[in-house]
Amino acid sequence: MTDYFNEMYQGGKVREPYARLQGWMQSMPAELRHMKQAEAEALFRRIGITFAVYGEGGDPDRLIPFDMFPRVFSGAEWARLERGIKQRARALNAFLVDVYGRGEIVRAGRIPARLVYLNDAYEKAVVGFVPSKGVYSHIVGIDLVRTGPEDFFVLEDNCRTPSGVSYMLENREIMMRMFPDLFRENRIEPVDSYPEILRRTLASVAPQKCDREPTVVILTPGHYNSAYYEHSFLADMMGVELVEGQDLFVEGEFVFMRTTEGPRRVDVIYRRIDDDFIDPLCFRPDSMLGVPGLMDVYRSGGVSICSAPGAGVADDKAVYTYVPEMIRFYLGEEPILKNVPTWQCGKADDLKYVLAHLADLVVKEVHGSGGYGMLVGPKATAEQVEAFRARIIADPDNYIAQPTLALSTTPTFVEEGVAPRHVDLRPYCLVGERVELVPGGLTRVALTEGSLVVNSSQGGGVKDTWVLAE
Amino acid sequence: MLLSVDHVTRYFYDQPVRAVVQSHRLRPSQFDGQKLIRWDVTVSDGQKGGGFRDGAGDWVQGWTVQGPVAEILVQVSGQVETTDLAGVLRGHKESVPPHCYLRGTHPTTADAALAALGEGLTPDSDALATAHAISARISDAIAYRPGATEAHTTAAEALALGEGVCQDHAHALIAVARSLGLPARYVSGYLLAGDDGSPHEASHAWAEVHVRGLGWVGFDPANRCCPDERYIRIGSGLDAQNAALIRGIARGRGEESLEVSVTVQARQISSQTQQ
Numbered sequence: 001m002t003d004y005f006n007e008m009y010q011g012g013k014v015r016e017p018y019a020r021l022q023g024w025m026q027s028m029p030a031e032l033r034h035m036k037q038a039e040a041e042a043l044f045r046r047i048g049i050t051f052a053v054y055g056e057g058g059d060p061d062r063l064i065p066f067d068m069f070p071r072v073f074s075g076a077e078w079a080r081l082e083r084g085i086k087q088r089a090r091a092l093n094a095f096l097v098d099v100y101g102r103g104e105i106v107r108a109g110r111i112p113a114r115l116v117y118l119n120d121a122y123e124k125a126v127v128g129f130v131p132s133k134g135v136y137s138h139i140v141g142i143d144l145v146r147t148g149p150e151d152f153f154v155l156e157d158n159c160r161t162p163s164g165v166s167y168m169l170e171n172r173e174i175m176m177r178m179f180p181d182l183f184r185e186n187r188i189e190p191v192d193s194y195p196e197i198l199r200r201t202l203a204s205v206a207p208q209k210c211d212r213e214p215t216v217v218i219l220t221p222g223h224y225n226s227a228y229y230e231h232s233f234l235a236d237m238m239g240v241e242l243v244e245g246q247d248l249f250v251e252g253e254f255v256f257m258r259t260t261e262g263p264r265r266v267d268v269i270y271r272r273i274d275d276d277f278i279d280p281l282c283f284r285p286d287s288m289l290g291v292p293g294l295m296d297v298y299r300s301g302g303v304s305i306c307s308a309p310g311a312g313v314a315d316d317k318a319v320y321t322y323v324p325e326m327i328r329f330y331l332g333e334e335p336i337l338k339n340v341p342t343w344q345c346g347k348a349d350d351l352k353y354v355l356a357h358l359a360d361l362v363v364k365e366v367h368g369s370g371g372y373g374m375l376v377g378p379k380a381t382a383e384q385v386e387a388f389r390a391r392i393i394a395d396p397d398n399y400i401a402q403p404t405l406a407l408s409t410t411p412t413f414v415e416e417g418v419a420p421r422h423v424d425l426r427p428y429c430l431v432g433e434r435v436e437l438v439p440g441g442l443t444r445v446a447l448t449e450g451s452l453v454v455n456s457s458q459g460g461g462v463k464d465t466w467v468l469a470e
Numbered sequence: 471m472l473l474s475v476d477h478v479t480r481y482f483y484d485q486p487v488r489a490v491v492q493s494h495r496l497r498p499s500q501f502d503g504q505k506l507i508r509w510d511v512t513v514s515d516g517q518k519g520g521g522f523r524d525g526a527g528d529w530v531q532g533w534t535v536q537g538p539v540a541e542i543l544v545q546v547s548g549q550v551e552t553t554d555l556a557g558v559l560r561g562h563k564e565s566v567p568p569h570c571y572l573r574g575t576h577p578t579t580a581d582a583a584l585a586a587l588g589e590g591l592t593p594d595s596d597a598l599a600t601a602h603a604i605s606a607r608i609s610d611a612i613a614y615r616p617g618a619t620e621a622h623t624t625a626a627e628a629l630a631l632g633e634g635v636c637q638d639h640a641h642a643l644i645a646v647a648r649s650l651g652l653p654a655r656y657v658s659g660y661l662l663a664g665d666d667g668s669p670h671e672a673s674h675a676w677a678e679v680h681v682r683g684l685g686w687v688g689f690d691p692a693n694r695c696c697p698d699e700r701y702i703r704i705g706s707g708l709d710a711q712n713a714a715l716i717r718g719i720a721r722g723r724g725e726e727s728l729e730v731s732v733t734v735q736a737r738q739i740s741s742q743t744q745q
Contacts, residue, residue: 100525101565102565106567113567113569116569117570117572118569118573122570124526124566124570124708125525127524127566128523128524128525249489249491250519250532251489251534251536252517253518253519253520280719281491281717282493285711285717292491292719292721293491293492293493293519293532293534293719296522296530296531296532297520299522300519300521300522300532301520301522302520
């Protein structure tokens with residue numbers, strides 16, 4: 001039986017950040033709780049936030065369960081997390097500028113050339129181009145798990161267009177409406193400045209040729225996209241236009257948007273469309289979602305695109321292993337947040353270790369996703385382990401292995417009352433002229449007892465995430 | 471050699487279209503083998519967009535045409551003084567790492583037959599000799615025959631057919647080189663048509679292979695040689711589509727058709743360079 005870190009209780013005592021929640025929890029009999037839960041659900045339905053997080057697919061009209069029990073960090077805990085997250089966001093951006101420039105980290109032999117230059121997400125078309133302010137990834141979503149009071153691990157980085165921030169904002173909004181007293185009793189750092197900081201961040205990377213107050217837009221693939229709600233929500237909150245590819249066109253050196261008052265020049269595009277689809281003249285010629293000629297305008301300094309095309313090479317599963325190395329190489333600092341130790345089966349020593357400890361490890365295909373081609377050692381039968389052993393031996397390069405992490409738990413409302421459930425965290429770091437982080441993020445919770453899977457497609461829910469003022 | 475080029479592309483739309491956006495790669499590369507004397511690109515009723523030199527060293531220029539328009543004329547006219555560097559792309563400024571050109575694309579994927587063309591070659595001990603050998607083997611395996619293939623034919627298909635044009639030769643060479651771990655790319659350009667009956671096309675394509683210590687070296691399996699003073703290099707890419715000189719898209723319902731004419735002529739250089 002693994003000993004999981006419970007974020008509220010330690011040795012029978014309530015940890016300080018959760019001190020004021022003890023009484024609140026006890027003051028809610030089952031009846032009131034059910035009523036409140038129904039109220040929360042009605043609120044979510046009314047605002048229409050029903051999309052799947054992280055492009056997991058599934059029913060777009062399904063409501064993701066909201067758990068009212070907040071997840072809490074002390075100011076000191078957050079201060080350290082914040083330093084670690086910002087450090088990582090800076091290093092990832094430095095890496096991107098480097099690999100599309102001189103490639104010093106590759107020349108120095110700190111990361112294999114093949115891993116970078118043969119990566120599908122590496123865009124030859126932007127080599128030599130430096131985006132405004134040297135920023136490639138303007139919104140860095142870093143997925144974290146906790147295993148102890150001081151132990152946080154990064155599961156993955158998301159440098160392209162991480163979604164879910166609308167949940168962070170809506171969860172807070174709903175908690176404040178339902179439990180105003182809680183927000184008087186606790187000194188909780190606000191998160192509602194996120195849209196304004198995002199707008200400021202985007203405006204700060206306006207292109208060279210922009211000589212006035214920049215016009216920012218959000219480019220969405222359209223209402224069929226699972227995150228469309230978030231696109232329109234953010235546009236609304238920032239007070240900027242939400243556009244589709246057909247609303248934009250290139251003329252001469254610039255990009256314009258069609259408006260009822262005629263064409264209006266656009267300076268910064270926060271795109272929620274993948275690289276492949278943003279310009280049929282540069283990338284996939286069959287794409288109907290993008291804007292023909294956009295990449296020529298971009299590369300000649302007429303418009304900024306956020307995240308910058310090509311940013312995806314920094315958040316690849318194989319490149320992930322090298323992020324601590326990036327932090328040392330570019331910043332000359334030791335990583336504040338740890339990576340999950342990863343064994344690369346393509347390396348002889350690693351392979352030996354993995355084969356000897358298969359029953360304890362999680363083994364993944366390097367380019368697999370969505371839980372396919374994966375072995376969870378502790379949950380697998382002896383036959384499954386042996387079958388997987390054969391696959392690894394046949395093609396070791398294709399596999400990596402990681403320890404099964406003991407994800408922390410926080411109290412969660414369940415049918416029978418309150419019980420510990422496993423959680424993760426995705427904060428959203430904003431990078432423009434400055435690197436900024438709103439104190440909070442999206443906490444996902446595995447609602448099924450014992451489950452370590454927080455994905456909404458497999459019974460995961462969301463929580464409000466608090467950071468207490470010092 | 472002083473070469474003059476006239477390259478005209480005429481686009482017709484059966485119904486006027488609302489707008490056209492093009493991305494051009496239509497300026498000769500800057501390297502020791504080419505000196506630009508004069509070079510003009512015009513687009514009828516076109517508005518010039520942003521221009522820039524990309525990481526591969528190519529000059530990219532955007533153009534837009536506001537409609538309604540039923541016909542567009544893209545005219546390229548200029549003179550280049552060329553020097554024979556035996557195919558070596560000396561003095562070319564570019565920043566795309568050669569590793570990028572190991573990446574396969576659909577038309578340049580090596581099947582078993584293409585991979586077999588690389589058998590017995592030792593790129594690690596002598597990359598240059600290997601590249602020459604690949605080029606010679608492609609010349610033998612794919613006969614030059616215009617009309618035998620079309621724009622979307624893959625290297626594997628052309629080899630199976632045993633016939634093709636310069637695009638197929640270049641794709642095949644690239645496929646074999648990459649399968650041996652040698653970075654290789656597609657080059658678009660112009661070629662002075664000869665009077666010796668050899669298979670020349672004024673609008674031409676060949677391949678470049680990256681040789682450690684020497685850099686990029688051109689090979690033209692269609693003409694069994696390395697690019698010399700008869701060649702004008704324009705742009706490069708992973709394959710023909712990636713190295714296209716003109717990419718464009720029209721907004722509107724009109725069906726597009728086009729006519730292309732390219733002439734390359736040698737001009738007398740007045741001052742004698744020989745002693």
